[in-house]
Amino acid sequence: MELSEALEKRRSIRSFSSRPVSEDQLLALAQAGRLAPSASNLQSWQFFFLTDPELVKKVDLFSPGLSGHPPVILVICSDMGYAKVHGSPNSERYGCIMDAAMAAENIMLKALDLGLGSCAVKSYNDAAVRKLLKLPEDYRIEILISLGYPEGEVRPRRLRPMEELLHFNAWQEEV
Amino acid sequence: MRQEDYLELLIYMVTSAAGLPGEPRIYGPLRMIEASERLCGLMLKEDPGNPDLAELQEIIRAGKGKTTSDEEGFYQMLQDAAAKLTDMI
Numbered sequence: 001m002e003l004s005e006a007l008e009k010r011r012s013i014r015s016f017s018s019r020p021v022s023e024d025q026l027l028a029l030a031q032a033g034r035l036a037p038s039a040s041n042l043q044s045w046q047f048f049f050l051t052d053p054e055l056v057k058k059v060d061l062f063s064p065g066l067s068g069h070p071p072v073i074l075v076i077c078s079d080m081g082y083a084k085v086h087g088s089p090n091s092e093r094y095g096c097i098m099d100a101a102m103a104a105e106n107i108m109l110k111a112l113d114l115g116l117g118s119c120a121v122k123s124y125n126d127a128a129v130r131k132l133l134k135l136p137e138d139y140r141i142e143i144l145i146s147l148g149y150p151e152g153e154v155r156p157r158r159l160r161p162m163e164e165l166l167h168f169n170a171w172q173e174e175v
Numbered sequence: 176m177r178q179e180d181y182l183e184l185l186i187y188m189v190t191s192a193a194g195l196p197g198e199p200r201i202y203g204p205l206r207m208i209e210a211s212e213r214l215c216g217l218m219l220k221e222d223p224g225n226p227d228l229a230e231l232q233e234i235i236r237a238g239k240g241k242t243t244s245d246e247e248g249f250y251q252m253l254q255d256a257a258a259k260l261t262d263m264i
Binding site: 014061062063064065123124125128155156157158 | 183186187190191193194198202206209240241243244245
């Protein structure tokens with residue numbers, strides 16, 4: 001799929017079929033994620049693909065923002081211990097979050113390319129998901145992404161008008 | 176009714192309450208109506224032929240996804256769902 005087409009077509013998918021996602025597809029998604037830009041080239045991201053149905057169901061239960069019963073949930077974490085040693089104070093403040101977000105977009109576009117749907121989710125219970133995944137103390141959960149084959153119709157897209165967002169050069173008051 | 180069904184609803188409500196202080200304002204009504212839809216589903220398990228419950232569930236399902244694309248439509252759905260309940264008392 002051409003990049004421009006993928007950018008236009010990518011939507012947040014909130015309904016999934018039970019069709020399984022292959023390990024090869026997940027590896028391709030991980031590869032897309034690690035190709036993303038990273039502040040100071042830190043790459044402190046850690047990708048957890050949840051494929052065990054029991055674990056997926058439990059994380060789903062504790063994530064009110066997840067919907068559509070995805071067969072796979074990706075949990076992107078940052079290894080803050082690694083970031084502390086190899087990064088800077090800004091890595092903790094925003095660098096790792098930015099990195100995870102950029103990796104997430106790469107992964108969601110690659111998912112579309114593979115015929116998969118995805119939805120980025122921040123509405124999860126951090127304490128519960130940490131416990132379910134048995135995460136090390138210095139791992140920070142940045143974002144969840146639901147993954148699977150889409151089912152049903154996609155909702156209409158609402159975009160703010162370009163004129164509300166676009167500027168050339170310095171900010172100017174409207175006349 | 177299986178205890179597990181209640182537990183799933185309970186988890187949804189508690190985790191929603193825990194997360195809502197940091198969420199957009201519209202997510203409050205969204206989580207409430209989502210919980211209502213799930214409760215409606217549990218009631219339908221006990222009374223599968225109830226047309227009012229089925230219609231209420233359909234009203235909610237059709238409108239709950241509008242939070243990020245059509246706020247007015249979402250709030251209208253809440254009113255429609257509330258009005259539907261008058262058929263059930």
